[in-house]
Amino acid sequence: MKLEEIVDEIREVLDEKEELREEALKLTREIVRLSGSVVKALHRGELKEAEEKLNSARERVELLKERLKNHPDLYFTGYVQSAHQEFVEALLFFAYMTGGEFPSPDELGVPHADYALGVGDFIGELRRHFLILLLDGKVGEAGEVYAFMEEVYNALMTLEYPKGLVNIRQKQDAARHVLERTLEDLTRAKLSRRLEERLEALSGMVDEEAKQSSDP
Secondary structure, three states: OOHHHHHHHHHHHHHHHHHHHHHHHHHHHHHHHHHHHHHHHHHHOOHHHHHHHHHHHHHHHHHHHHHOOOOHHHHOOHHHHHHHHHHHHHHHHHHHHHOOOOOOHHHHOOOHHHHHHHHHHHHHHHHHHHHHHHHOOOHHHHHHHHHHHHHHHHHHOOOOOOOOOOOOHHHHHHHHHHHHHHHHHHHHHHHHHHHHHHHHHHHHHHHHHHHHHHOO
16 A cells, blocks of 8 residues: 555544544533532432433443444543543442442443442542531431441452552542541541530439429
8 A cells, every 4th residue: 555545544543533532522521510410419319300310421321332332442541431430429329329229330331440430439429428417417327327438448448459450549548538537527426416415414404403492
């Protein structure tokens, strides 16, 4: 072949990849936006809206995989991985908040490494839910969330692989920090609750003694 013909062939291939890349970038931005909306709706208790947004995100995840099925060099890139990560985080949080089963990577159609990174971020959303419960005075329920966070963290820590395979160490370190802060918050809340209960009991005793002393 002449060099010009080879260059023409290269241009044709790269033009197609450029078009697919632009489409993939658009889809990943939509996946990230929709996944964020799912999480916000769940924290507000708007389950119907969360489910609608999640279904829209899932459609785009499937479309992204279909469009890039013959282009692994585009599919296994940072921006696609980030979108998968956000989607997995949102879906896991939705399953937790609605009492559903956690889907596997194969069921979602996302790479296992991307799923693992999403699990790391899932712990962060559990902490936000934990804090909302604390603010509402639901210390017992918050304690249940913390216990589940521990389970997720322990599972996450079993993934010991080199950075070149999956960059999970950063997520593990962040999860450890989140868990430590959450335990501190839970401990303070429990101590505060016990103090309130003792003060209430003491106040009741004082009121009762005052009542008895005033009786003829």
